[in-house]
Amino acid sequence: MSKPTPISGFPEWLPPQRMIEQYVVGRIRDTFEVYGFAPVETRSVEPLDQLLRKGETSKEVYVLRRLQAEEADAGDDALGLHFDLTVPFARYVLENAGKLQFPFRRYQIQKVWRGERPQEGRYREFLQADIDIVDRDTLPNHYEAELPLVVGDALGGLPIPPVRIRVNNRKVCEGYYRGIGLEDPAAALRAVDKLDKIGPARVADLLGETAGASPAQAKACLSLAEICTPDASFVDAVRALGVRHELLDEGLAELAAVVETAAAHRPGLCVADLSIARGLDYYTGTVYEAQLQGFERFGSVCAGGRYDSLATAGNVSYPGVGFSIGVTRILGLLFGAGQLSASRSVPTCVLVAVADEERREASDRVAAVLRRRGIPTEVSPTAAKFGKQIRYAERRGIPYVWFPGLDGAADEVKDIRSGKQAEATPDGWTPPPTDLRPTIG
Amino acid sequence: MSKPTPISGFPEWLPPQRMIEQYVVGRIRDTFEVYGFAPVETRSVEPLDQLLRKGETSKEVYVLRRLQAEEADAGDDALGLHFDLTVPFARYVLENAGKLQFPFRRYQIQKVWRGERPQEGRYREFLQADIDIVDRDTLPNHYEAELPLVVGDALGGLPIPPVRIRVNNRKVCEGYYRGIGLEDPAAALRAVDKLDKIGPARVADLLGETAGASPAQAKACLSLAEICTPDASFVDAVRALGVRHELLDEGLAELAAVVETAAAHRPGLCVADLSIARGLDYYTGTVYEAQLQGFERFGSVCAGGRYDSLATAGNVSYPGVGFSIGVTRILGLLFGAGQLSASRSVPTCVLVAVADEERREASDRVAAVLRRRGIPTEVSPTAAKFGKQIRYAERRGIPYVWFPGLDGAADEVKDIRSGKQAEATPDGWTPPPTDLRPTIG
Numbered sequence: 001m002s003k004p005t006p007i008s009g010f011p012e013w014l015p016p017q018r019m020i021e022q023y024v025v026g027r028i029r030d031t032f033e034v035y036g037f038a039p040v041e042t043r044s045v046e047p048l049d050q051l052l053r054k055g056e057t058s059k060e061v062y063v064l065r066r067l068q069a070e071e072a073d074a075g076d077d078a079l080g081l082h083f084d085l086t087v088p089f090a091r092y093v094l095e096n097a098g099k100l101q102f103p104f105r106r107y108q109i110q111k112v113w114r115g116e117r118p119q120e121g122r123y124r125e126f127l128q129a130d131i132d133i134v135d136r137d138t139l140p141n142h143y144e145a146e147l148p149l150v151v152g153d154a155l156g157g158l159p160i161p162p163v164r165i166r167v168n169n170r171k172v173c174e175g176y177y178r179g180i181g182l183e184d185p186a187a188a189l190r191a192v193d194k195l196d197k198i199g200p201a202r203v204a205d206l207l208g209e210t211a212g213a214s215p216a217q218a219k220a221c222l223s224l225a226e227i228c229t230p231d232a233s234f235v236d237a238v239r240a241l242g243v244r245h246e247l248l249d250e251g252l253a254e255l256a257a258v259v260e261t262a263a264a265h266r267p268g269l270c271v272a273d274l275s276i277a278r279g280l281d282y283y284t285g286t287v288y289e290a291q292l293q294g295f296e297r298f299g300s301v302c303a304g305g306r307y308d309s310l311a312t313a314g315n316v317s318y319p320g321v322g323f324s325i326g327v328t329r330i331l332g333l334l335f336g337a338g339q340l341s342a343s344r345s346v347p348t349c350v351l352v353a354v355a356d357e358e359r360r361e362a363s364d365r366v367a368a369v370l371r372r373r374g375i376p377t378e379v380s381p382t383a384a385k386f387g388k389q390i391r392y393a394e395r396r397g398i399p400y401v402w403f404p405g406l407d408g409a410a411d412e413v414k415d416i417r418s419g420k421q422a423e424a425t426p427d428g429w430t431p432p433p434t435d436l437r438p439t440i441g
Numbered sequence: 442m443s444k445p446t447p448i449s450g451f452p453e454w455l456p457p458q459r460m461i462e463q464y465v466v467g468r469i470r471d472t473f474e475v476y477g478f479a480p481v482e483t484r485s486v487e488p489l490d491q492l493l494r495k496g497e498t499s500k501e502v503y504v505l506r507r508l509q510a511e512e513a514d515a516g517d518d519a520l521g522l523h524f525d526l527t528v529p530f531a532r533y534v535l536e537n538a539g540k541l542q543f544p545f546r547r548y549q550i551q552k553v554w555r556g557e558r559p560q561e562g563r564y565r566e567f568l569q570a571d572i573d574i575v576d577r578d579t580l581p582n583h584y585e586a587e588l589p590l591v592v593g594d595a596l597g598g599l600p601i602p603p604v605r606i607r608v609n610n611r612k613v614c615e616g617y618y619r620g621i622g623l624e625d626p627a628a629a630l631r632a633v634d635k636l637d638k639i640g641p642a643r644v645a646d647l648l649g650e651t652a653g654a655s656p657a658q659a660k661a662c663l664s665l666a667e668i669c670t671p672d673a674s675f676v677d678a679v680r681a682l683g684v685r686h687e688l689l690d691e692g693l694a695e696l697a698a699v700v701e702t703a704a705a706h707r708p709g710l711c712v713a714d715l716s717i718a719r720g721l722d723y724y725t726g727t728v729y730e731a732q733l734q735g736f737e738r739f740g741s742v743c744a745g746g747r748y749d750s751l752a753t754a755g756n757v758s759y760p761g762v763g764f765s766i767g768v769t770r771i772l773g774l775l776f777g778a779g780q781l782s783a784s785r786s787v788p789t790c791v792l793v794a795v796a797d798e799e800r801r802e803a804s805d806r807v808a809a810v811l812r813r814r815g816i817p818t819e820v821s822p823t824a825a826k827f828g829k830q831i832r833y834a835e836r837r838g839i840p841y842v843w844f845p846g847l848d849g850a851a852d853e854v855k856d857i858r859s860g861k862q863a864e865a866t867p868d869g870w871t872p873p874p875t876d877l878r879p880t881i882g
Binding site: 003005007011012013014021022033034035036037038039041044045047050060061062063064067069079091092094096097099101103105106111113115117125135140142261264345346347348360368371374375376377378381382395 | 452454476479488809818
């Protein structure tokens with residue numbers, strides 16, 4: 001076999017990076033749980049027809065085929081890998097509605113796949129960490145204010161740049177567009193969504209072409225999208241544009257509540273940014289997008305929003321609100337910038353040396369005691385010269401080497417960073433807490 | 442949308458079961474780390490041609506196709522979902538050999554997929570937890586004795602039935618088969634592998650048909666497979682069969698070392714069982730299979746072995762030994778038997794009541810303090826009557842409801858199981874440790 005090469009879009013980490021990923025995921029998970037979200041995982045596949053109904057990402061599905069399948073198999077019940085965790089979750093809620101308690105708060109940390117054409121910086125497999133709250137029939141608006149605080153807490157405790165959450169509300173946009181006389185607000189929203197990518201002049205053109213906007217209407221759309229405030233003052237700025245519509249009023253009130261709650265609990269976390277649209281069709285109210293400060297040019301690393309009709313069965317609907325943290329995107333940016341590292345490449349804190357193969361059993365016994373006390377320990381692979389065994393530890397960043405006492409002598413443990421060596425017993429010695437596990441910084 | 446139905450072979454758990462799964466995975470992971478295994482994840486896909494070379498499971502691959510791909514795309518570089526974690530790990534080692542330290546100890550806990558025909562009790566997506574140790578050129582045999590101890594420790598700390606690990610060594614079988622004059626030991630091994638399923642009479646027939654064994658040779662093969670001892674006494678039992686071969690001697694010595702080490706550290710964990718063969722082609726020495734005691738009829742839940750030539754590049758080879766815990770299989774068996782449960786369906790320890798919507802902010806502040814102190818907390822979804830808010834907690838098994846004091850009165854917290862209610866402050870009150878998180882039993 002010749003040396004294999006990576007596959008574009010399918011990132012893999014070396015062990016120190018994977019340790020960092022586990023640390024980040026652990027912190028996110030702990031935060032989700034401290035807010036009372038219950039864990040769920042869904043299967044990786046959904047029926048293809050379900051995946052194909054949900055917004056523009058649905059074009060990027062990986063379809064599965066059993067290698068052993070007869071051709072006829074590949075028809076109606078074809079399966080595809082999920083491209084997000086919201087669509088599978090909505091299906092899970094419908095399927096298990098009778099067994100769940102509503103409102104239902106769940107978190108879900110899993111890989112998702114997008115069958116995109118390979119291109120620089122685009123992942124085709126990546127890890128997402130989602131929270132959602134769904135209720136039956138109606139969902140109180142205060143949850144829309146809670147979710148940004150959860151995400152702020154989850155990421156705020158990590159050694160990464162602060163996150164800035166931009167919030168908007170589709171009712172604001174739709175009400176405003178209707179108020180200025182546009183008849184296809186969805187088309188207008190799709191055009192404005194491209195503002196970051198193509199700039200205002202081309203968005204104005206697009207508004208004319210796809211949403212039937214006059215130059216004055218296009219200008220009015222762009223004026224709305226320019227509004228961005230860290231507090232509820234955006235309401236006055238919108239009012240100053242002189243547009244009136246009932247849906248606009250509703251949206252402004254909802255958005256003000258989200259921004260004010262965030263400002264009270266975590267100043268600086270959220271801004272009202274009326275240019276935010278979000279690509280997915282299923283959002284019906286609040287929408288979120290978040291970026292890492294200093295990494296804005298790489299786009300958003302978290303996103304979410306409120307969806308009122310993603311999950312409906314008969315005449316029961318399950319409105320929800322969710323927020324998704326792009327774990328792989330965040331790590332990819334920070335690894336790329338060399339900003340996160342682990343203090344060693346293995347969990348191991350102690351290497352127990354082996355004097356000769358006949359005495360391996362004595363080293364195994366020392367290791368067993370240390371492990372029982374929760375101290376990550378390896379035994380040397382060979383009874384090589386001690387210098388070579390110490391180099392085994394050094395190359396991996398293992399801080400301590402343990403020398404079992406020979407012929408009745410006491411055991412000794414050496415801190416190979418300082419060179420200090422001292423007598424010790426496996427059931428008495430404890431490393432400093434900062435050495436017990438690799439540290440991330 | 443009508444109510445969705447499950448897809449055969451793709452299990453999904455409700456939140457209490459997922460909490461149990463996380464607890465089990467956490468325990469396994471902690472054990473792997475205390476033995477110094479470093480974490481790795483590999484991408485979910487491998488080039489199809491790589492998957493198709495590795496033993497009989499390779500027939501059961503799911504092939505991926507981009508929905509948007511041109512037909513021409515689907516050719517040479519087709520991708521398939523991995524069916525185990527060993528083949529991807531061997532590829533990972535070759536790809537990153539220059540960046541890894543050998544011997545390399547890694548663990549990997551991920552989903553795998555098998556594109557089997559749907560049938561009762563067979564998973565098509567399931568979670569595995571693997572450890573492997575690989576070295577460059579040569580790998581010391583003592584690692585083959587270490588891995589069963591790691592698995593025994595990982596599962597031994599869980600509230601599940603004890604595992605029994607059955608160990609064999611392919612050199613024993615191959616040497617013995619050659620010693621009695623069989624020229625296709627691989628065919629004989631495949632026949633003996635079916636012993637549990639089809640019984641000795643049909644295995645004897647199969648040995649004649651596929652391995653060219655005479656009735657006497659078939660009988661000799663079955664005599665070997667009957668040997669099963671909890672210690673190294675199997676060596677004498679094999680010797681008593683009167684067969685001589687150099688490879689047999691080598692295998693007996695290796696197997697005796699594994700069984701004796703296991704007996705010294707964890708009596709009762711391992712038995713030498715000379716009927717164990719393992720389906721996968723790549724094993725070259727020690728092989729393991731483990732069952733849950735009391736659930737033997739459902740087959741093995743862990744398996745592994747030594748492979749000397751799975752990863753080779755040019756004239757460098759990376760021999761390895763690995764053990765895989767079938768997490769989904771274990772949980773499926775125990776959930777099916779109603780043997781594992783969680784004390785509540787949410788992580789939440791405290792529900793903060795809301796007196797009226799105008800005072801939600803006061804409840805939010807209490808929750809923020811409790812969360813900062815690591816106490817999983819929710820705020821009531823509505824300002825319904827307190828009786829209804831208490832029922833919200835009851836239905837989820839949340840043990841405490843917190844009542845913020847109104848108009849200067851002190852806060853009170855109620856244990857809704859005992860009905861006891863007492864004054865408390867959010868920065869002073871602490872629940873008993875057993876109530877902080879859901880318990881698994």
